[in-house]
Amino acid sequence: MIASSLFKKLFFVFIAFFVLQVNFAQQTSVTLNVQDAKTVINKNIYGHFAEHLGHCIYSGFYVGDTNKVIPNTEGVRNDIIAALKKLKVPVLRWPGGCFADTYHWKDGVGPKKNRPTMVNQWWGGVTEDNSFGTHDFLNMCERIGADPYLAGNVGSGTVQELSQWVQYVNHNDVSPMANWRKENGREKPWKVNIWGVGNEAWGCGGNMTVEYYANIYKQYATFMTDWSNSNKMFRVASGANTSDYHWTEVLMRDIPHNMLEGVALHSYSVTEWNNKGSATAFDEQQYFGTMKVALRMEEYVTKHSAVMDKYDPQKKIALVVDEWGGWYDVEPGTNPGFLFQQNTMRDAMIAGVTLNIFNNHCERVRMANLAQTINVLQAVILTDKEKMILTPTYHVMEMYNVHQDAVMIPVTVNTPGYKQGTDSLPALSVSASKDKSGATHISLVNIDPAKSQSISIDIKGAAFTTVNGRILTSKKLQDYNSFTETDKVHPVEFNGAKLSGGTLQVTLPPFSVVVLSLK
Numbered sequence: 001m002i003a004s005s006l007f008k009k010l011f012f013v014f015i016a017f018f019v020l021q022v023n024f025a026q027q028t029s030v031t032l033n034v035q036d037a038k039t040v041i042n043k044n045i046y047g048h049f050a051e052h053l054g055h056c057i058y059s060g061f062y063v064g065d066t067n068k069v070i071p072n073t074e075g076v077r078n079d080i081i082a083a084l085k086k087l088k089v090p091v092l093r094w095p096g097g098c099f100a101d102t103y104h105w106k107d108g109v110g111p112k113k114n115r116p117t118m119v120n121q122w123w124g125g126v127t128e129d130n131s132f133g134t135h136d137f138l139n140m141c142e143r144i145g146a147d148p149y150l151a152g153n154v155g156s157g158t159v160q161e162l163s164q165w166v167q168y169v170n171h172n173d174v175s176p177m178a179n180w181r182k183e184n185g186r187e188k189p190w191k192v193n194i195w196g197v198g199n200e201a202w203g204c205g206g207n208m209t210v211e212y213y214a215n216i217y218k219q220y221a222t223f224m225t226d227w228s229n230s231n232k233m234f235r236v237a238s239g240a241n242t243s244d245y246h247w248t249e250v251l252m253r254d255i256p257h258n259m260l261e262g263v264a265l266h267s268y269s270v271t272e273w274n275n276k277g278s279a280t281a282f283d284e285q286q287y288f289g290t291m292k293v294a295l296r297m298e299e300y301v302t303k304h305s306a307v308m309d310k311y312d313p314q315k316k317i318a319l320v321v322d323e324w325g326g327w328y329d330v331e332p333g334t335n336p337g338f339l340f341q342q343n344t345m346r347d348a349m350i351a352g353v354t355l356n357i358f359n360n361h362c363e364r365v366r367m368a369n370l371a372q373t374i375n376v377l378q379a380v381i382l383t384d385k386e387k388m389i390l391t392p393t394y395h396v397m398e399m400y401n402v403h404q405d406a407v408m409i410p411v412t413v414n415t416p417g418y419k420q421g422t423d424s425l426p427a428l429s430v431s432a433s434k435d436k437s438g439a440t441h442i443s444l445v446n447i448d449p450a451k452s453q454s455i456s457i458d459i460k461g462a463a464f465t466t467v468n469g470r471i472l473t474s475k476k477l478q479d480y481n482s483f484t485e486t487d488k489v490h491p492v493e494f495n496g497a498k499l500s501g502g503t504l505q506v507t508l509p510p511f512s513v514v515v516l517s518l519k
């Protein structure tokens with residue numbers, strides 16, 4: 001009898017302990033140093049990337065200008081234009097990626113029926129008809145309200161071809177390329193400022209050494225004249241892969257700084273290149289692994305920035321993370337060369353923490369491009385014929401767009417660890433900014449899939465009377481929006497923040513993204 005009641009007591013103590021372990025809100029503190037806010041978060045940190053890859057362009061953005069089923073403007077889907085406008089996409093990179101170093105822009109202008117076909121050698125070996133070209137892309141950017149970022153072909157192109165592309169889109173007077181543009185129906189130049197000088201020169205862009213590429217870069221950059229004389233060229237050198245600091249060092253050392261406006265960096269959240277794992281069927285260990293790689297972005301931007309500081313202490317040259325995002329195995333039954341993957345709450349976590357890292361490093365990181373906008377890798381939009389859905393990543397990017405061109409508020413974060421065995425990651429990620437209207441925005445991410453965070457935010461240098469916000473979370477980390485359940489994951493109003501005096505108390509549920517607005 002006594003033994004059985006003791007057993008019962010022990011049993012309840014064990015259960016209570018277990019419940020507390022799982023749901024106990026961990027105490028943590030954050031300080032917002034409003035008085036130290038000085039650097040603008042360049043809106044281009046919220047940029048996107050559209051490559052001729054799988055169904056990103058064809059059957060994604062572009063359904064053809066003779067399509068009578070899906071409403072479109074000059075062949076570009078109207079629902080996609082509206083969704084990207086709402087997202088406030090500031091800049092869109094095109095046409096690649098690896099594709100860029102195979103792309104000959106002249107094949108994609110003029111009457112569509114006369115355009116030659118090409119084989120997309122990097123992505124599935126499919127034949128493309130070049131029906132989506134320079135005019136189509138630049139007119140689409142105007143409709144979205146995004147600045148274009150054109151990636152030039154260095155790997156298999158010529159200096160003349162790239163310099164003529166600049167003349168074609170930017171020259172506002174009489175010249176062979178400007179005349180050709182006008183014949184093709186566009187009178188005024190588009191004034192494209194942002195140009196990539198090749199892509200991944202260390203890999204698909206030509207397998208070059210950085211010393212060799214730095215020379216090639218100078219040759220190309222010399223002839224990339226600003227034909228309009230009214231807009232300054234922003235040339236981006238093909239940058240390092242993840243932790244290749246030597247690459248950044250040589251670019252910064254060997255290229256005269258009056259020829260260089262940005263240095264790129266590519267980093268994908270992939271745990272094992274030969275076994276990337278499913279986008280939706282993953283366990284907690286795999287989730288932890290993905291987040292561990294995603295959080296390395298902090299180290300990469302810190303160390304690449306330190307290398308750049310050595311040569312450019314005034315931070316004139318931008319670090320441009322023009323490819324980032326989660327990368328998993330393709331969805332079963334889809335073309336392996338098309339990189340089509342679903343997008344879950346795990347991707348929302350990647351987006352939240354990565355954008356916080358970029359915001360906090362906005363002195364040097366002044367542009368970034370999520371890979372890729374539609375139907376490829378960590379997409380914000382997925383399409384299936386006439387259907388279109390928004391992914392959890394879309395919602396994070398939309399919630400965070402309040403930071404665009406706002407002044408970054410430095411934050412100090414005292415975070416508990418999210419633990420797996422002996423390994424630990426910071427559970428909490430935060431960034432904050434003050435916008436032109438005087439409102440302050442705080443974005444918070446709790447990557448811990450089981451524990452809430454009870455956060456005390458000390459606000460120094462400002463006083464507020466109201467707080468409201470939105471939260472993105474779901475029942476399971478593996479949740480995603482599908483063509484049958486289109487709105488399973490979506491942001492809702494957040495009621496877990498309370499202001500009292502100079503302190504804000506927030507309870508952040510497990511695996512959630514919250515953006516607060518204080519006035």
Ligand code: AHR
Binds near residue numbers: 323
């Ligand atoms: O985004 C897919 C590919 O990843 C890009 O084409 C390339 O630049 C990178 O390796």
